[in-house]
Amino acid sequence: MTHRVINFYAGPAGLPLPALERAQEELLDFAGTGMSVMEVSHRSKEYDAVHEEAIALTKELMGLPSNYKVLLLQGGAHLSFGMIPLNLLRNDKKADYIVTGNWAEKATKEAKLVAGDRVRVAASTKEQKFSRLPHADEIKVGPDSAFVHFTSNNTVEGTQWHEFPKVGHVPYICDMSSDFMWRPFDVSPFGLIYGGAQKNLGPSGVTLTIIREDFLEMCEAQDLPSYLRYKIHAEKNSLYNTPPTFGIYILRNVLAYNKSIGGLKAIEASNKKKAELLYGCVDKHSGFYKGFVTEKAHRSVMNVDFFLPTPELDDQFVKEAKKAGMVGLKGYRDIGGIRVSTYNAVTVDHVKTLVDFMEQFVKTNG
Amino acid sequence: MTHRVINFYAGPAGLPLPALERAQEELLDFAGTGMSVMEVSHRSKEYDAVHEEAIALTKELMGLPSNYKVLLLQGGAHLSFGMIPLNLLRNDKKADYIVTGNWAEKATKEAKLVAGDRVRVAASTKEQKFSRLPHADEIKVGPDSAFVHFTSNNTVEGTQWHEFPKVGHVPYICDMSSDFMWRPFDVSPFGLIYGGAQKNLGPSGVTLTIIREDFLEMCEAQDLPSYLRYKIHAEKNSLYNTPPTFGIYILRNVLAYNKSIGGLKAIEASNKKKAELLYGCVDKHSGFYKGFVTEKAHRSVMNVDFFLPTPELDDQFVKEAKKAGMVGLKGYRDIGGIRVSTYNAVTVDHVKTLVDFMEQFVKTNG
Incomplete structure (x- = not known):
């Protein structure tokens, strides 16, 4: 009997045991290939099936409409903090960030490095030590805002947006690292959702990103290094470069398990x-x-x-x-x-x- | 008996069987924690021991002098193609790139996106379809060059620099993705060495980066998103954000095995x-x-x-x-x-x- 503890870590965190047992069983011989999934080319048909299944399960479990693309990236929420303004705040575009905790603050600071004052704070509960979320009347969003960024769950402080912030018709960009797929919700107000896998979805090293087609079209940054461009990853179905294949394989196992339990x-x-x-x-x-x-x-x-x-x-x-x-x-x-x-x-x-x-x-x- | 084949993939590629067997054995219970290494906090002492060992083994196997830092990053060589000019070609600095194949060409193209004409081609064998490397007299490096970039092994074309290019006293930056640690060599002419792990070292999703202290000091880019800054990763010992813990664990297993065989x-x-x-x-x-x-x-x-x-x-x-x-x-x-x-x-x-x-x-x- 394998020794297992009850894991309340904040991330990397516990994963469903059946998803790990599946990985253990075929660690040396994946899908009858005679190789570990780590050893198989990312261009092989065996890996491709895993890649496609991880994407399809994300779409199915979240009920994504057809105008959303699923991207499997690297660098965690931290790299996304930079990629978002680099791609989406060109040409004097402005955005509003809601600051509700440690991670929302980092996202805002990183966006300001790229876009300066065009990144505005729509609301902050820092004076309350982030012990609550802002109320509707505390949130100020400009009519010229390209998006409102918020953090759906504040891992450090233990607050969560059960009802998403009221911001009129401005689309959301959301860091869901710590509550990705914890429940069904209507994604249609979201232009982009991102999160490191290492809390609800898989191991660290995979950044699940969901982007709406109109947001992809906004990504005009042709002078950016290619890895930083959402559009290139979308065009290449997250195979522009070698993806983190083992992490995506575990993500697939977790999502397949999640489907199996309802x-x-x-x-x-x-x-x-x-x-x-x-x-x-x-x-x-x-x-x-x-x-x-x-x-x-x-x-x-x-x-x-x-x-x-x-x-x-x-x-x-x-x-x-x-x-x-x-x-x-x-x-x-x-x-x-x-x-x-x-x-x-x-x-x-x-x-x-x-x-x-x-x-x-x-x-x-x- | 597990079914295994002989794996000649170009990457992701075969890994030493003992490194994988070690992972399989403790996949559900790592280091007596009762958790998979994937499930353990990157701030835990058990993960920290793996992280430190991967770095120490890199230093030991490569015989790195004390003025080199080992970084464990994400995004593969592709993200490094961008990070290098973003960090090291500020303030009108210039560099020379040697173009010897598919990957060297990509590195050059990505650097030009960031630094334009300040990225110069020191030599190219494209006219020869990259069927050979340039000869010494074909390589032109400017006296004002901050570094010469080259690709030590050309995976697609099958050429390799057994003797590194002659470029005077200009420091090298080198993409060693496909021949990292294939032999001992003198690292002292190198300012920065980088490579995706997925050929000689481990699974995809880990980018091993070795940077000399004077190169770190050249990284002045305080307006870059933090994840893209080598200096921040060096200051935080590659724990600025959640690293790809499982990939680093496998890297550790591979390096420990490499040490054990001599x-x-x-x-x-x-x-x-x-x-x-x-x-x-x-x-x-x-x-x-x-x-x-x-x-x-x-x-x-x-x-x-x-x-x-x-x-x-x-x-x-x-x-x-x-x-x-x-x-x-x-x-x-x-x-x-x-x-x-x-x-x-x-x-x-x-x-x-x-x-x-x-x-x-x-x-x-x-």
Whole structure:
């Protein structure tokens, strides 16, 4: 019996066991080729089938309309932070960024490096230490805005846009790194969605990018190095250069597994149940566990942040949980406390085990 | 017994079996963590040990002096083609590029997108269809050149710089994607060396980059998106953002294996033996197998290109070899014929099997 722990890491994070077992089984002999998938040419028909399946499953699970392209890129959200303004903020175009946390702040800073003051802050909750999202009346979007950028889930702070920001008819660009495919949603207001795979979808090193055709057409940057141009990747079906084949293979395995368990509706139900259990326990013992997020409607179902009465108790909690087979619970360095990351691969049973542990911990230390 | 074939793909390519077996064994439980290496935080001590070991093994195997930094990046050689001029050709700096094949041409074209005419062609053998390298007297390097860029091995055409180009005291920047660590060499004339891992070193999705400190200091581009800045990656030890952790883990496994078999001296001996066997057979049957490269001193030990008397015989050769358990022998689309890629993981025995097949093929079809 393989030793496995319950993984609450914020990313890279746990993956569905069947997706990994499939990889382990055929690691030396993939699809009857007598080679590992890592050893097969990205131009071979065997790899091509995986590449196409990863794209097709993304389209199917997300219900993407035909005017969206799926790109399989590299460099994580960080490289995307630069590629977005380099491609889409040419010729004096302007955009509005909503700043709701650590990652949204980085995205904004990187865009400003490229486009300076043409990158405007539509709203920020930095004064509130990002403990909530902005309210509708706090968001100011210019009528001349090419897009509004936001971060759908704030991994560090544990807030999440359950209803997307109200910005009129301006299209969204969204960093979904930490809540990609956590539920079904209507993609039609989105011009571009991007995210590193390493939370909900696969290993680090693959950047899933979904771009609408009119946004592709906006990418006029013919003087940019080719790797940085969305249009080239779209024209070449993400085979302009050698893609990260093994990472895409694991993404395929994860998506195939997600489909087999009922797709995004089933995943949403599981995620909501997990959040209910965790926040239920936090609220029940609100004298002991204190949530970081100040408005319940903004609480993330992916990252649940809370503090114990003292930093010493936080540390003890993390240590004892580790002894009980649960890892990755230490809060982000800038915030402290506890962070429970409950991405898609974390099961309701995993969360029940943690909640039992939390109940016991209050009894002993509360 | 796992079914394995002999892999002559040009990249992604075969990897040493022990490096893959190690990955398979601990794919669900890495270093006793109860998690796959893909599932572990890049800030965890268990991943950090792998990251540090991959860097240390690179330094040790290559004998890097202390004024070189090892970076583990993404985006392959393609992204590096852009990052090099973006970082190193600021403020009217000029550079000379030696054009010896398909990849060298791409590197030059991408650099021109960024730096225009400040990117000069020092030499080109395009008129010779890249069937040889330029001679010393054909290479013109300006006294004002910040660096000379060359491609140490031309994967498509099968030429290789056994002695590096004579360019006075101008530092080199070199794309070593297809012959990284094939032998020991003196790195001191090199300001920067880069390459996708997917030929000699690991899976696609990891770009090994080695940069000298004075070159790092030349990287003044503070208005570039952070992911594109070598200096930031160097300052953060390639942990500025989430690195491609699984790819780096496999790189570590490959390098550890390379060390265990005697390091680059042993690997060089094996590579030379393989080339001797293959070119020996081609030359012995020069009426049947016709090499693409016109000067023997320029023949690559990594990619051996030759033609059979007719394209039909080329096809038959590829098909029959496949039946005999050898894959990846079809030549690059622009050239045709046969290409035998004999990267580090291809053994002398693999090549002997192919040479036996070639001997038999001449007998039957010659």
